[in-house]
Amino acid sequence: MNGRERENMNYAIGIDLGGTNVKAGAVDKKGKILFKTSLPTEAEKGYEHVVSQIEQAIEIVIEKKGKPNGIGVGAPGVVDFKTGEVKSPPNLPGWERVNLKKILEKKFKLRAVIENDANAAAIGEYIYGAGGKTGNFIMVTLGTGVGGGIFFGGKLFRGETGGAGEIGHITINYRGRQCNCGSYGCIEAYVGNSRIVADTKKKIKIAENSVLLELLDGDLSLLTPKIIFDAAKLGDEFSREVIAQIGEMLGAALASAINLLDISTVIIGGGVSGFGKFLFEPLRASVKNRVLAPLRPRVKILRSKLGNDAGLKGAASLVYYKE
Amino acid sequence: MNGRERENMNYAIGIDLGGTNVKAGAVDKKGKILFKTSLPTEAEKGYEHVVSQIEQAIEIVIEKKGKPNGIGVGAPGVVDFKTGEVKSPPNLPGWERVNLKKILEKKFKLRAVIENDANAAAIGEYIYGAGGKTGNFIMVTLGTGVGGGIFFGGKLFRGETGGAGEIGHITINYRGRQCNCGSYGCIEAYVGNSRIVADTKKKIKIAENSVLLELLDGDLSLLTPKIIFDAAKLGDEFSREVIAQIGEMLGAALASAINLLDISTVIIGGGVSGFGKFLFEPLRASVKNRVLAPLRPRVKILRSKLGNDAGLKGAASLVYYKE
Numbered sequence: 001m002n003g004r005e006r007e008n009m010n011y012a013i014g015i016d017l018g019g020t021n022v023k024a025g026a027v028d029k030k031g032k033i034l035f036k037t038s039l040p041t042e043a044e045k046g047y048e049h050v051v052s053q054i055e056q057a058i059e060i061v062i063e064k065k066g067k068p069n070g071i072g073v074g075a076p077g078v079v080d081f082k083t084g085e086v087k088s089p090p091n092l093p094g095w096e097r098v099n100l101k102k103i104l105e106k107k108f109k110l111r112a113v114i115e116n117d118a119n120a121a122a123i124g125e126y127i128y129g130a131g132g133k134t135g136n137f138i139m140v141t142l143g144t145g146v147g148g149g150i151f152f153g154g155k156l157f158r159g160e161t162g163g164a165g166e167i168g169h170i171t172i173n174y175r176g177r178q179c180n181c182g183s184y185g186c187i188e189a190y191v192g193n194s195r196i197v198a199d200t201k202k203k204i205k206i207a208e209n210s211v212l213l214e215l216l217d218g219d220l221s222l223l224t225p226k227i228i229f230d231a232a233k234l235g236d237e238f239s240r241e242v243i244a245q246i247g248e249m250l251g252a253a254l255a256s257a258i259n260l261l262d263i264s265t266v267i268i269g270g271g272v273s274g275f276g277k278f279l280f281e282p283l284r285a286s287v288k289n290r291v292l293a294p295l296r297p298r299v300k301i302l303r304s305k306l307g308n309d310a311g312l313k314g315a316a317s318l319v320y321y322k323e
Numbered sequence: 324m325n326g327r328e329r330e331n332m333n334y335a336i337g338i339d340l341g342g343t344n345v346k347a348g349a350v351d352k353k354g355k356i357l358f359k360t361s362l363p364t365e366a367e368k369g370y371e372h373v374v375s376q377i378e379q380a381i382e383i384v385i386e387k388k389g390k391p392n393g394i395g396v397g398a399p400g401v402v403d404f405k406t407g408e409v410k411s412p413p414n415l416p417g418w419e420r421v422n423l424k425k426i427l428e429k430k431f432k433l434r435a436v437i438e439n440d441a442n443a444a445a446i447g448e449y450i451y452g453a454g455g456k457t458g459n460f461i462m463v464t465l466g467t468g469v470g471g472g473i474f475f476g477g478k479l480f481r482g483e484t485g486g487a488g489e490i491g492h493i494t495i496n497y498r499g500r501q502c503n504c505g506s507y508g509c510i511e512a513y514v515g516n517s518r519i520v521a522d523t524k525k526k527i528k529i530a531e532n533s534v535l536l537e538l539l540d541g542d543l544s545l546l547t548p549k550i551i552f553d554a555a556k557l558g559d560e561f562s563r564e565v566i567a568q569i570g571e572m573l574g575a576a577l578a579s580a581i582n583l584l585d586i587s588t589v590i591i592g593g594g595v596s597g598f599g600k601f602l603f604e605p606l607r608a609s610v611k612n613r614v615l616a617p618l619r620p621r622v623k624i625l626r627s628k629l630g631n632d633a634g635l636k637g638a639a640s641l642v643y644y645k646e
Contacts, residue, residue: 078617136483150583152482159475159585160459161617169582169615174495174575183578183613252497255506259492260473260580262482290506292492294401294484 009034009066013058014316015073016117019043019091022050024057025309026065027316031128033309035064047095051103058108070111071104072318074120074311081162084114113318117141117311118165119156121269121304122149123321124314126156129305130267137265138257140167140250142272145180146188152263155323168192170253187253191246193271197223200242211236225272232278243275244282251286258291258299269304332357332389336381337639338396339440342366342414345373347380348632349388350639354451356632358387369417374426381431393434394427395641397443397634404485407437436641440464440634441488442479444592444627445472446644447637449479452628453590460588461580463490463573465595468503469511475586478646491515493576510576514569516594520546523565530561548595555601566598567605574609581614581622592627 009026011034016023018041025036037060039053058071077089084101104112115123122139125131131139135154141147146168150157158164168188169181176185189195201220204212212231216222231239254266266287272279284301291299306313332349334357339346341364348359360383362376381394400412407424427435438446445462448454454462458477464470471490473480481487491511492504499508512518524543527535535554539545554562577589589610595602607624614622629636 148583152480157475157584160587160621161585163615163617164583164585166582166585166615170493170579171575171613172494172497174572181615185575249497252494252508256493256579257583259489260471260487260583261480262484262487262489264483290494292486292489292504294486298483 009068011065011068012316012319013061013068013071014312014314015054015057015071016311016315017041017054017073017075018311019076022053022057023312024061025312025316026061026068027313029320031306031313031317033312035061036309036312037061041092043092047092047098050092050095051098051100054100054104055107058104062108068110068319070113070319071108072120072315073100073104073112073114074117074315074318075100075114076117078163079114079116081115081119081158084112086114111319113321115318117314118147119149120314120318121147121310122151122156122165124306124310124317125267125269125304126151126154127317127320128313130302131265134265136263137267138167138254138261138263139165140254140266140268140270142191142268142270144193146192147270150261150263152261167253167257170256172249172252187250190249191272193225196225196228196242196246196272200228203242204238207238210238212239225275229275229278232275240278243278246272246275247279247282248286251283252290254283254301255287255290258287258295262295264295264298265300265302267302267304269306269310273303332391334388334391335639335642336384336391336394337635337637337641338377338380338394339634339638340364340377340396340398341634342399345376345380346635347384348635348639349384349391350636352643354629354636354640356635358384359632359635360384364415366415370415370421373415373418374421374423377423377427378430381427385431391433391642393436393642394431395443395638396423396427396435396437397440397638397641398423398437399440401486402437402439402442404436404438404442404481407435409437434642436644438641440637441470442472443637443641444470444633445474445479445488447629447633447640448590448592448627449474449477450640450643451636453625454588457588459586460590461490461577461584461586462488463577463589463591463593465514465591465593467516469515470593473584473586475584490576490580493579495572495575510573513572514595516548519548519551519565519569519595523551526565527561533561534559535562548598552598552601555598563601566601569595569598570602570605571609574606575613577624578610578613581610581618585618587618587621588623588625590625590627592629592633596626
């Protein structure tokens, strides 16, 4: 790359800070990834090391693409979006309170915006994805946990302390199974990745003819949501039913949120959103059957358009989002 | 009352439009009721008659108290708050679409504000009641149905079409009993007045020693939520348990809303809120046990301060509420 190209680059750096990897990308205003790289987080070495990994990743991007418009970071756990402080993120031991915004702004003389990863996903969807059309949508991220964000009038609805959007902790069965949060019947306790795997393992013993068992070569410890999806695509009824039940339950939680908020567009991202029609058909049916009558013709359940790079794009979008 | 007092009156007219009665009141800026009256709605005579009852009630108030600052109307069902149009309210046959705002403004040369009664209750709580302190609260009205409203930053959160705040249609059990709305397990299907009465009737047969049976003189057709409360006050364990279960279930629905919105104050109004500590103790325990950890120390479940005249005060408050 020559100097002239560098100067003209109009892009943002997105940092997707995870427990395993620090992903970094150069993303332009339209959401195109111009360059990306990844370093190991090495969280066990403490926060100062993780910060230096982040800085190194940023340096690599700047070296390749020149000066960016700013730096956006999607971080796990609680983030004070005003101060840019990351508070005790899960999977990152030793981070009591780290003001990542200050550290990065001082080092790079660039504006840095830090958000928790669920909010970054919602903002990414607004800036680059399916949420920009109306500015009113509920974002849901299906992964280890079930995250979310509420957009209304083109703004992230943050609530009193920035914690709004906890779709995962809407109960669908008030005397149901206990959730990691301590409550009962939260949707996350049914459709979080590890619960999907654990539930499927329990049920599979009675599904002797399932293709799933073949795909696993009989080793249940290899089970992942992805393999359930693969079996569903191969026509496996058992796996399709597993996914359909996830759709039904998720639909119940979403209907509660839609009724409460009168926001009729939902965007689903995260790994399990890759279940495709096996998830979306029963999910849409469940929502339509459950929302109040005036909402039924308006409800739209969309899949995120940001794909595998949603984390990077969400982080980069923070640079372009104006509150 | 002499002429001078009349001229100096600084008050709003509130109209609480119900299926049985049109209640009208003169309410001052502090929420004090200066005068009130009531006319039969006589809904079966059609909308023109009901409108003339409303007009007559307003005339009575003006005759007594002089020219008001404006007129506020709380109407059942769907109201377009921008145009002031009341759309097909339940219990008021023949009202396809009636623009009550236009009719009243033309007749009285005064500003008129029309809202649905759940929104009016929330606005009343903000202007006159327990919601004014923070401007962030979830209003819940317990009656035949379970209504609600969301206040954030001193504004009613209306959603895309003005329908936000449907607390009653948050599900607590996605495979539970069917609700009038068609969905399953909505909190309204468990704690709406008629469901409370019907459920209690079913259970009472096994509660042979309940004071409730004495209070009813054995005639179950006389059962009302009020009598369940009376029995609870007299120490009846069966009735206390009925109310405690309502608290537990309502707490589950509210925890979902609190988690989603990050709004930590809830104000409970409507008839069943009169169950007092028998409701509020289990309700508070249920909410505290269910909301996410960072919310626990902040959560406040308050009883509406507007009392029996909440409908009138909510309607009058519309005149003083600025969006």
